[in-house]
Amino acid sequence: MYKSEQLALSLKHLIETGTWKPHEKLPSLRQQAEASGFSLITVMNAYQELEAQGLIYSKEKLGYFVAENPLQVALAKKVVLNEKIEINSLVFRYLKSIQSEKIVPLGSAFPNSQLLYSPKLMQTLAQQAKHRISYEQTPSLPPGNYELRKQIAQRYCMQGIPTDPSDIVITSGGLDALNLSLKAMTQAGDYILLQETIFYGAWQAAENLGLKVITIPEHPEHGLDLEAFKKAITTYPIKVCLLMLNSHNPIGFTVNEDIKFELAKLLHEHEIYLIEDDVYEELYYDQKKPLSMKYYDQQNLVLHCSSFSKTLGAGFRVGWVYAGKFSEHIQHVQLMSTISVNSFIQNALADYLTHRHYEKHLKSLRNTLKRLKNQYYQYLIKALPEDCQVSYYPSGYFLWITLPEHIDSSRIYEKLILNDIGVAPSILFYRKNKKQNHIRINCSFEMNDEMIKKLDILIAQISER
Amino acid sequence: MYKSEQLALSLKHLIETGTWKPHEKLPSLRQQAEASGFSLITVMNAYQELEAQGLIYSKEKLGYFVAENPLQVALAKKVVLNEKIEINSLVFRYLKSIQSEKIVPLGSAFPNSQLLYSPKLMQTLAQQAKHRISYEQTPSLPPGNYELRKQIAQRYCMQGIPTDPSDIVITSGGLDALNLSLKAMTQAGDYILLQETIFYGAWQAAENLGLKVITIPEHPEHGLDLEAFKKAITTYPIKVCLLMLNSHNPIGFTVNEDIKFELAKLLHEHEIYLIEDDVYEELYYDQKKPLSMKYYDQQNLVLHCSSFSKTLGAGFRVGWVYAGKFSEHIQHVQLMSTISVNSFIQNALADYLTHRHYEKHLKSLRNTLKRLKNQYYQYLIKALPEDCQVSYYPSGYFLWITLPEHIDSSRIYEKLILNDIGVAPSILFYRKNKKQNHIRINCSFEMNDEMIKKLDILIAQISER
Numbered sequence: 038m039y040k041s042e043q044l045a046l047s048l049k050h051l052i053e054t055g056t057w058k059p060h061e062k063l064p065s066l067r068q069q070a071e072a073s074g075f076s077l078i079t080v081m082n083a084y085q086e087l088e089a090q091g092l093i094y095s096k097e098k099l100g101y102f103v104a105e106n107p108l109q110v111a112l113a114k115k116v117v118l119n120e121k122i123e124i125n126s127l128v129f130r131y132l133k134s135i136q137s138e139k140i141v142p143l144g145s146a147f148p149n150s151q152l153l154y155s156p157k158l159m160q161t162l163a164q165q166a167k168h169r170i171s172y173e174q175t176p177s178l179p180p181g182n183y184e185l186r187k188q189i190a191q192r193y194c195m196q197g198i199p200t201d202p203s204d205i206v207i208t209s210g211g212l213d214a215l216n217l218s219l220k221a222m223t224q225a226g227d228y229i230l231l232q233e234t235i236f237y238g239a240w241q242a243a244e245n246l247g248l249k250v251i252t253i254p255e256h257p258e259h260g261l262d263l264e265a266f267k268k269a270i271t272t273y274p275i276k277v278c279l280l281m282l283n284s285h286n287p288i289g290f291t292v293n294e295d296i297k298f299e300l301a302k303l304l305h306e307h308e309i310y311l312i313e314d315d316v317y318e319e320l321y322y323d324q325k326k327p328l329s330m331k332y333y334d335q336q337n338l339v340l341h342c343s344s345f346s347k348t349l350g351a352g353f354r355v356g357w358v359y360a361g362k363f364s365e366h367i368q369h370v371q372l373m374s375t376i377s378v379n380s381f382i383q384n385a386l387a388d389y390l391t392h393r394h395y396e397k398h399l400k401s402l403r404n405t406l407k408r409l410k411n412q413y414y415q416y417l418i419k420a421l422p423e424d425c426q427v428s429y430y431p432s433g434y435f436l437w438i439t440l441p442e443h444i445d446s447s448r449i450y451e452k453l454i455l456n457d458i459g460v461a462p463s464i465l466f467y468r469k470n471k472k473q474n475h476i477r478i479n480c481s482f483e484m485n486d487e488m489i490k491k492l493d494i495l496i497a498q499i500s501e502r
Numbered sequence: 503m504y505k506s507e508q509l510a511l512s513l514k515h516l517i518e519t520g521t522w523k524p525h526e527k528l529p530s531l532r533q534q535a536e537a538s539g540f541s542l543i544t545v546m547n548a549y550q551e552l553e554a555q556g557l558i559y560s561k562e563k564l565g566y567f568v569a570e571n572p573l574q575v576a577l578a579k580k581v582v583l584n585e586k587i588e589i590n591s592l593v594f595r596y597l598k599s600i601q602s603e604k605i606v607p608l609g610s611a612f613p614n615s616q617l618l619y620s621p622k623l624m625q626t627l628a629q630q631a632k633h634r635i636s637y638e639q640t641p642s643l644p645p646g647n648y649e650l651r652k653q654i655a656q657r658y659c660m661q662g663i664p665t666d667p668s669d670i671v672i673t674s675g676g677l678d679a680l681n682l683s684l685k686a687m688t689q690a691g692d693y694i695l696l697q698e699t700i701f702y703g704a705w706q707a708a709e710n711l712g713l714k715v716i717t718i719p720e721h722p723e724h725g726l727d728l729e730a731f732k733k734a735i736t737t738y739p740i741k742v743c744l745l746m747l748n749s750h751n752p753i754g755f756t757v758n759e760d761i762k763f764e765l766a767k768l769l770h771e772h773e774i775y776l777i778e779d780d781v782y783e784e785l786y787y788d789q790k791k792p793l794s795m796k797y798y799d800q801q802n803l804v805l806h807c808s809s810f811s812k813t814l815g816a817g818f819r820v821g822w823v824y825a826g827k828f829s830e831h832i833q834h835v836q837l838m839s840t841i842s843v844n845s846f847i848q849n850a851l852a853d854y855l856t857h858r859h860y861e862k863h864l865k866s867l868r869n870t871l872k873r874l875k876n877q878y879y880q881y882l883i884k885a886l887p888e889d890c891q892v893s894y895y896p897s898g899y900f901l902w903i904t905l906p907e908h909i910d911s912s913r914i915y916e917k918l919i920l921n922d923i924g925v926a927p928s929i930l931f932y933r934k935n936k937k938q939n940h941i942r943i944n945c946s947f948e949m950n951d952e953m954i955k956k957l958d959i960l961i962a963q964i965s966e967r
Contacts, residue, residue: 067542077532129834136643159631162846166628169619177817178601209674209819209840216839225690241838352642352845354674369594373706374681375674379844380817381627 041082044075048083052092052103063093063101094273097226105271128237128465135459141491142479144450144459146286148434149481152405153350157394162385177380179368181207181357184387189357192390198331204361206368207378211316211344211356212238215279216245217374218312218340218358221366222277223248230269230278230309232261236286237465239279239314251275252467260290263299270307277310283327284317284432287466287477291327291432301333311339316356319348319399322407323431337361345386348399353382406434406481413480416489420496434481440474440499447473452498458491506547509540513548517557517568528558528566559738562691570736593702593930600924606956607944609915609924611751613899614946617870618815622859627850642845644833646672646822649852654822657855663796669826671833672843676781676809676821677703680744681710682839683777683805683823686831687742688713695734695743695774697726701751702930704744704779716740717932725755728764735772742775748792749782752931752942753902754895756792766798776804781821784813784864787872788896802826810851813864818847871899871946878945881954885961899946905939905964912938917963923956 051057064072069080084101087093093101135144180186186202193200208214215238223229225247231239233252243250251269256262261282269275282292282300292300304311313330321327331341340363344356355378360367371377389395413436414429421427426439440446446462453460463475476499482488516522529537534545549566552558558566600609645651651667658665673679680703688694690712696704698717708715716734721727726747734740747757747765757765769776778795786792796806805828809821820843825832836842854860878901879894886892891904905911911927918925928940941964947953 126834129830129837132643132837154634156634159634163628163631166624166631169621169624178597212838213840238838245838351841354840354842354844365594369591372594372597373677373703373710375678375819375840376816377819379819379847381847382844 039082040075041079041086044073044079044083045086048087049090049092052087057103059103059105061103062099063103065100091272094228095226096274097224104273128241131461131465134454139457140454140459141457141488142459142482143491143495144461144477145479146461147351148347148406148479149483150350150352152402152481153348154352155349155389155394155398157392157398158349158385158389161388162381165385165388166381177207177383178377179206179371180360180364181205181378182380182383182387184391185383186357188387188390193331193359196326196328196332198329200359203364204359206358206360206364206371207383208342208344208356208358208371209375209378210346210351210354211314211342212242213354213375214342214344214356214358215239215312215314216242217367217370218342218360218363219243219246219248219277219279220370221363222310222312222340227276228273230266230273230275230280232280232285233471234285234288234463234466235279235281236314239281243279249273255285255288255290259296260285260288260292261296261300263296263303266300267303270303270309275307275309277312278304279312279314280330281314282330283315284320284430286317286433287435287461287463287475288437289428289430289433289435291321291324291430294328297328297330298333301330304334304338305336308336309338313339313341315341315343316347317433318343320403320406320434321432322403327432331359348402349386349395353386354379355382355386407431409482409484410434410436410480412484413478413492416484416492417478417496420493422500425499434479436478436480438476438478438499440476442472442474444474444499446476449476449498453495456491456494456498458495460495504547505540506544506551509538509544509548510551513552514555514557517552522568524568524570526568527564528568530565556737559693560691561739562689569738593706596926596930599919604922605919605924606922606953607924607947608956608960609926609942610944611926612816613812613871613944614948615815615817617867617946618813619817620814620854620859620863622857622863623814623850623854626853627846630850630853631846642672642848643842644671644836645825645829646670646843647845647848647852649856650848651822653852653855658796658824661791661793661797663794665824668829669824671823671825671829671836672848673807673809673821673823673836674840674843675811675816675819676779676807677707678819678840679807679809679821679823680704680777680779681707682832682835683807683825683828684708684711684713684742684744685835686828687775687777687805692741693738695731695738695740695745697745697750698936699750699753699928699931700744700746701779704746708744714738720750720753720755724761725750725753725757726761726765728761728768731765732768735768735774740772740774742777743769744777744779745795746779747795748780749785749895749897751782751898752900752926752928752940754893754898754900756786756789756895756897759793762793762795763798766795769799769803770801773801774803778804778806780806780808781812782898783808785868785871785899786897787868792897796824813867814851814860818851819844820847820851872896874947874949875899875901875945877949878943878957881949881957882943882961885958887965890964899944901943901945903941903943903964905941907937907939909939909964911941914941914963918960921956921959921963923960925960 066077066080070077092104094104095101186205189205190200190202219242227248229243229248230251233254251273253262253265253269284291311330315329329341330339341359417427424441428437447464450460450462461477463473531542531545535542557569559569560566651670654670655665655667684707692713694708694713695716698719716738718727718730718734749756776795780794794806795804806824810818882892889906893902912929915925915927926942928938
């Protein structure tokens with residue numbers, strides 16, 4: 038046993054026996070080192086081990102404190118402080134592997150582009166380019182094109198969320214919106230709460246900023262586990278949550294309104310900010326439009342991030358954040374990175390939205406995605422072995438396949454790539470020490486004969502193992 | 503006197519008397535604290551003070567070391583370790599103030615858009631949008647559109663720089679190229695060398711990444727001061743330099759080939775990376791095209807950053823970095839931020855460059871800028887008081903006016919803004935404790951009667967003081 042482990046064990050005893058009470062300050066590293074004869078490094082390692090176990094938490098410049106309910110956390114192990122995440126290389130290799138044209142893009146994160154890039158929008162762009170409209174004296178600086186922000190604000194208002202164009206900041210896509218929000222709201226060392234299963238971009242953003250990541254598991258029925266959430270925010274001094282509540286990527290669930298209401302109350306009570314990743318918000322069907330957490334947000338704690346990438350095309354690189362009172366702060370960060378967003382596309386989008394073409398396009402897109410998702414679901418559910426599950430939710434264009442626990446989906450991915458079929462293995466969505474028995478399938482491509490052949494290979498590989 | 507200052511003074515004595523020799527390791531913070539009875543914080547403050555004075559330097563995890571030639575540095579004060587830079591708010595307010603349409607944009611960083619947004623390019627974009635060309639299965643992921651990279655690579659080759667499309671990464675403009683390069687090449691706490699007078703974006707990028715910034719002053723004749731550069735790199739463990747050597751913003755100089763050659767030798771000898779900001783590279787006249795440092799770079803130490811913002815329009819948000827062997831590393835960082843660059847514009851630019859329209863456009867742009875810059879220079883040099891200097895260089899579209907030392911150019915800026923005239927005061931380009939007696943003027947706008955009226959107000963304000 039290392040010295041630091043031994044020290045951690047003995048300190049843990051002090052906490053478990055109640056000698057050290059919740060929120061009591063621990064001795065400083067130096068005090069502890071002097072008292073024990075251990076080196077500063079050993080003490081630091083021991084403290085970090087206790088922190089990783091959820092028994093203590095740290096506050097910048099103030100030191101370490103005993104957690105609220107350390108016992109439950111340590112026992113339940115439902116809330117996890119994660120070690121440094123290193124999935125960049127993995128994601129990079131994965132994205133490169135599915136980029137080739139010969140790869141059937143069942144693993145793609147983007148919807149079938151045949152369904153996007155609305156001809157009306159492209160005509161608008163063509164007209165404006167031809168007449169050299171929309172090049173301005175200076176490029177549109179943050180917060181971005183006023184008309185576009187006005188149109189976006191109007192869409193919020195129509196959902197019962199009072200919004201002013203000045204609340205919106207246009208960004209270079211949805212991930213840029215998340216990144217700018219995170220940068221504006223956090224400092225290295227801050228605690229952030231993420232869902233255990235989440236879009237890899239969120240992990241990378243947190244890693245990049247040196248944040249301490251706390252994760253909570255998904256609720257098998259409701260998506261968001263409120264109990265785990267409460268435990269996490271009472272155990273750790275969480276500053277910001279980054280959550281996906283509508284058409285969750287990769288699983289697919291949408292959190293119901295009761296839970297969103299409770300979540301909003303908790304955020305308010307504990308003064309925790311929420312960065313809401315809602316890029317699939319428009320891709321619902323057989324249900325009314327799911328509400329954004331912004332709807333419940335009286336205290337301006339929610340930064341709502343969305344984009345046109347999943348509805349009109351990721352090639353545009355246009356997203357936004359409902360920044361509210363943090364608008365200026367986010368613009369500062371933006372001026373240090375990309376400065377602004379392509380002004381031609383912003384102008385074309387503004388015009389397209391003004392003429393209400395977007396609503397028609399969305400309606401047709403939803404119908405197509407619904408039809409395709411049903412086809413894929415029916416096909417897979419019939420053909421896959423009985424010990425596999427396919428989750429179906431009436432939104433988005435992903436199916437989440439659960440394989441038997443002993444199967445490593447990364448190996449399925451490796452085999453399929455040799456057959457020119459891309460799928461998204463679960464390793465992309467959570468840390469390594471979890472069971473890796475899931476696959477995400479993109480079902481936005483027509484199920485023609487060619488696709489059915491490929492699906493059959495996929496099914497055969499899964500059945501064979 | 504604070505305890506830490508007192509301690510710093512006494513340690514300085516050890517260095518100055520040669521008791522502690524160059525590159526000798528200082529006692530650790532803890533050793534020093536125990537030896538002296540001072541607290542760890544006091545010792546840390548004292549060390550940081552010595553570091554700021556150039557007497558010692560730090561290496562991550564290894565501790566502090568005596569600088570190479572601490573005495574000269576401390577006495578000459580030519581090389582400066584800068585305190586935390588806080589100019590975001592300033593730059594933000596400035597950019598907002600000149601954004602209004604009624605403000606005459608003599609303070610703008612962007613060239614007159616009437617000279618950019620080439621009709622041929624806009625036609626190409628219109629054609630492609632109309633026929634819905636260039637929307638791909640997936641948006642163009644890093645490193646960006648192949649054809650565009652091929653065209654850019656070809657331009658390097660024609661300047662005698664062997665280049666492959668795979669060396670190039672397309673970015674969301676020039677600042678994004680700088681930021682991605684900095685992020686890929688540095689970690690918080692690393693030493694970076696900047697020019698004392700520099701584009702504010704570079705300052706902000708360094709601040710954002712927690713780098714230790716060393717600056718060297720400009721050479722009055724050559725632009726780059728090689729002696730100061732040598733002193734800086736032998737005093738501090740500089741990892742990366744970020745320099746602008748062609749048509750320097752804001753001053754305007756272009757460093758000659760002899761000095762570039764020497765600089766390349768120094769980079770090689772000391773294994774220091776150079777991020778070269780070269781966004782004005784195409785805007786030269788009455789001279790041959792200035793060489794990039796990439797020309798001298800046998801060891802792949804130079805990351806060359808450029809863009810189309812100053813030649814075709816900043817509204818496109820397309821730049822690039824010659825990343826060479828660091829391409830993959832930079833793509834990793836890009837996948838965590840903007841993912842990729844607008845695919846339509848990339849495609850249109852590729853087509854535009856392929857058909858060699860760009861060369862014609864550049865030729866005409868250079869002629870216009872030359873004519874305008876001469877007009878402004880002649881007008882200002884005649885009308886300004888004798889104690890003002892106007893620097894003229896045959897490139898770019900900036901004039902750099904030096905006022906008498908006692909004049910604070912920020913006050914001139916404040917007065918002119920009230921007259922709807924924007925200018926760029928020197929506070930935007932270097933830290934506060936320098937004489938602020940410079941103004942940058944954008945002379946890319948036609949000198950019509952209206953402009954002459956505004957210039958006369960500017961001249962009157964400067965004369966009046």
